[in-house]
Amino acid sequence: xxxxxxxxxxxxxxxxxxxxxxxxxxxxxxxxxxxxxxxxxxxxxxxxxxxxxxxxxxxxxxxxxxxxxxxxxxxxxxxxxxxxxxxxxxxxxxxxxxxxxxxxxxxxxxxxxxxxxxxxxxxxxxxxxxxxxxxxxxxxxxxxxxxxxxxxxxxxxxxxxxxxxxxxxxxxxxxxxxxxxxxxxxxxxxxxxxxxxxxxxxxxxxxxxxxxxxxxxxxxxxxxxxxxxxxxxxxxxxxxxxxxxxxxxxxxxxxxxxxxxxxxxxxxxxxxxxxxxxxxxxxxxxxxxxxxxxxxxxxxxxxxxxxxxxxxxxxxxxxxxxxxxxxxxxxxxxxxxxxxxxxxxxxxxxxxxxxxxxxxxxxxxxxxxxxxxxxxxxxxxxxxxxxxxxxxxxxxxxxxxxxxxxxxxxxxxxxxxxxxxxxxxxxxxxxxxxxxxxxxxxxxxxxxxxxxxxxxxxxxxxxxxxxxxxxxxxxxxxxxxxxxxxxxxxxxxxxxxxxxxxxxxxxxxxxxxxxxxxxxxxxxxxxxxxxxxxxxxxxxxxxxxxxxxxxxxxxxxxxxxxxxxxxxxxxxxxxxxxxxxxxxxxxx
Numbered sequence: 001x002x003x004x005x006x007x008x009x010x011x012x013x014x015x016x017x018x019x020x021x022x023x024x025x026x027x028x029x030x031x032x033x034x035x036x037x038x039x040x041x042x043x044x045x046x047x048x049x050x051x052x053x054x055x056x057x058x059x060x061x062x063x064x065x066x067x068x069x070x071x072x073x074x075x076x077x078x079x080x081x082x083x084x085x086x087x088x089x090x091x092x093x094x095x096x097x098x099x100x101x102x103x104x105x106x107x108x109x110x111x112x113x114x115x116x117x118x119x120x121x122x123x124x125x126x127x128x129x130x131x132x133x134x135x136x137x138x139x140x141x142x143x144x145x146x147x148x149x150x151x152x153x154x155x156x157x158x159x160x161x162x163x164x165x166x167x168x169x170x171x172x173x174x175x176x177x178x179x180x181x182x183x184x185x186x187x188x189x190x191x192x193x194x195x196x197x198x199x200x201x202x203x204x205x206x207x208x209x210x211x212x213x214x215x216x217x218x219x220x221x222x223x224x225x226x227x228x229x230x231x232x233x234x235x236x237x238x239x240x241x242x243x244x245x246x247x248x249x250x251x252x253x254x255x256x257x258x259x260x261x262x263x264x265x266x267x268x269x270x271x272x273x274x275x276x277x278x279x280x281x282x283x284x285x286x287x288x289x290x291x292x293x294x295x296x297x298x299x300x301x302x303x304x305x306x307x308x309x310x311x312x313x314x315x316x317x318x319x320x321x322x323x324x325x326x327x328x329x330x331x332x333x334x335x336x337x338x339x340x341x342x343x344x345x346x347x348x349x350x351x352x353x354x355x356x357x358x359x360x361x362x363x364x365x366x367x368x369x370x371x372x373x374x375x376x377x378x379x380x381x382x383x384x385x386x387x388x389x390x391x392x393x394x395x396x397x398x399x400x401x402x403x404x405x406x407x408x409x410x411x412x413x414x415x416x417x418x419x420x421x422x423x424x425x426x427x428x429x430x431x432x433x434x435x436x437x438x439x440x441x442x443x444x445x446x447x448x449x450x451x452x453x454x455x456x457x458x459x460x461x462x463x464x465x466x467x468x469x470x471x472x473x474x475x476x477x478x479x480x481x482x483x484x485x486x487x488x489x490x491x492x493x494x495x496x497x498x499x500x501x502x503x504x505x506x507x508x509x510x511x512x513x514x515x516x517x518x519x520x521x522x523x524x525x526x527x528x529x530x531x532x533x534x535x536x537x538x539x540x541x542x543x544x545x546x547x548x549x550x551x552x553x554x555x556x557x558x559x560x561x562x563x564x565x566x567x568x569x570x571x572x573x574x575x576x577x578x579x580x581x582x583x584x585x586x587x588x
Contacts, residue, residue, distance in 0.1 A: 006109055009107070012066070012073035012103060012104070012141070013065070013103065013108065014066075014123065016101045017127060018062075018097055019133075036097060043084070047076050047080055051073070053067050064120070066108070068523075071520075078135065080101070084133070100127050100130035101135045102124065102136050105138065106119025107542075125162065136172055137171050138169065152174035153171040154171065198262050199261055199265060200242050201221055201265045203218065203221055203246040204217055204266070205268040207270040208272070219345040221239070224265070229419065229451075229453055235483075236483075238483055252283045261285060263282055276297075276299075279295045341369075355393065355523055355525070355555075356389055359394075380410040380415075380424075381420065381428075384424060387432075388432050393555055404432040407425075410425070412425035412426065419456060420450075420453060420455050422445055423460065426440065426459070427463055434567075457480035458477075458480045461480060461493060461495075468569075470499070473500040477497045481493050488520075491520035491524060498534070502534055507538050514527065514528075514530040518547075529586075532544050532547040532584040535584070536584040541583070559586070559587040561578070561588055
């Protein structure tokens with residue numbers, strides 16, 4: 001008789017309970033229960049939604065939560081403990097609710113919505129070891145976090161715990177003050193200042209009181225970053241890394257150290273009726289001294305000129321001797337209609353997921369943008385990428401292939417002064433049309449135009465990797481991670497690293513890069529493919545099969561042959577990759 005199928009997956013498990021719960025309930029049941037409900041409603045539940053955590057079950061004083069990403073789990077736990085510290089500030093010591101949190105990364109069994117197994121048991125034992133207000137994590141969590149989060153870790157050694165055969169290596173996540181000191185020291189060692197002026201543009205504050213205008217505020221900053229990136233003499237931190245500071249109180253000195261830049265640009269935008277007020281200031285990160293500040297009051301129909309004016313002024317403040325021709329390159333051709341611009345901004349979050357369902361939602365927005373502005377290179381590039389996503393991961397439709405190629409060439413043709421549009425077109429032409437000569441001419445043009453164009457490096461390393469150019473792919477991936485260390489598209493750099501190391505037979509390094517790609521974008525099926533293959537080569541078949549199962553959950557139509565044919569992979573890569581995927585249980 002066949003054994004019943006057991007549903008397993010790899011997950012980050014967070015266990016939390018209230019320290020001294022019995023005493024608090026004994027002192028005042030009603031007050032304790034009311035406080036717990038308020039903390040759940042006002043702090044914990046919104047943070048779980050934000051960090052994509054799933055509550056598996058609750059007990060009187062405890063909660064068990066599952067995350068697809070260990071980074072999300074740790075980030076959520078840190079913010080919860082910081083939030084509780086703030087909420088307890090005005091509460092008597094004897095009445096404070098303090099959580100103990102344990103986090104583990106491990107294999108779990110799923111049954112009727114509940115989860116079981118050692119992955120859960122270790123998290124529970126960590127929580128039992130934890131001191132009130134603290135977070136303890138296992139060695140597997142510490143290993144996977146690496147330097148990705150601005151937190152510190154204290155090695156608590158190995159602990160023998162009940163019903164777990166092996167000792168658990170335990171780390172304590174440090175509190176805010178301690179963590180800042182530890183992480184700052186590490187970042188200072190790793191991120192030396194570049195040999196040219198370097199700048200990060202932090203998110204501008206939306207002072208309009210209208211949450212719906214956040215996209216406009218963010219788009220404004222993105223265009224300033226894009227304009228500055230086109231100045232060859234500047235080293236510019238990419239938008240997605242700068243935006244990790246969104247919504248936070250910012251210490252410019254710390255931000256400068258963490259991002260490895262000499263200058264910080266910050267500001268605010270207030271939109272009222274048909275006018276907009278923009279304030280901005282340039283700060284020397286090391287000293288905190290203000291180098292330049294300005295305020296702009298403009299009608300909305302002049303907003304693009306304001307963007308150019310801000311970028312020009314910043315460049316002039318940083319490097320007065322820059323040639324006027326270089327300053328002129330800050331000016332970027334933009335669509336005549338802000339409506340088209342708004343549509344592209346609204347489409348971006350869907351495109352960056354890089355999966356068919358989200359790409360299908362972005363396509364109508366981008367088509368409307370092109371109906372308003374047919375020569376809009378950025379919209380052509382994003383539409384090309386959407387069709388590539390649908391072609392490679394959505395069924396190999398001839399219609400999507402033709403759309404990808406058509407809009408990819410349009411992005412290159414109309415994007416001669418737009419590095420990102422050139423890179424989008426190049427990526428799609430390489431991946432779908434397989435015209436590597438045209439693609440890499442466009443990639444090189446994009447990087448000549450904007451050496452800090454992180455998307456050119458992110459997408460270029462992927463195209464190089466699948467083309468079999470392992471060493472160059474690894475080089476581009478590392479450069480991308482340096483320019484944009486906190487980018488939401490880091491999974492693409494890890495993608496390039498994983499394929500490059502796999503080609504070179506470095507399967508441990510390939511598995512590590514694949515795992516980081518999964519953590520960066522857990523909903524991207526290719527990231528899981530890139531973890532399954534090296535795990536199979538290493539003989540870790542149980543792990544490989546669990547990861548392969550997740551590939552098919554995300555992309556039921558996946559087959560090794562279809563993927564290799566769609567990307568026209570060279571034999572030196574297609575053969576070993578297909579063998580590894582099939583060994584892991586993926587369809588041939």
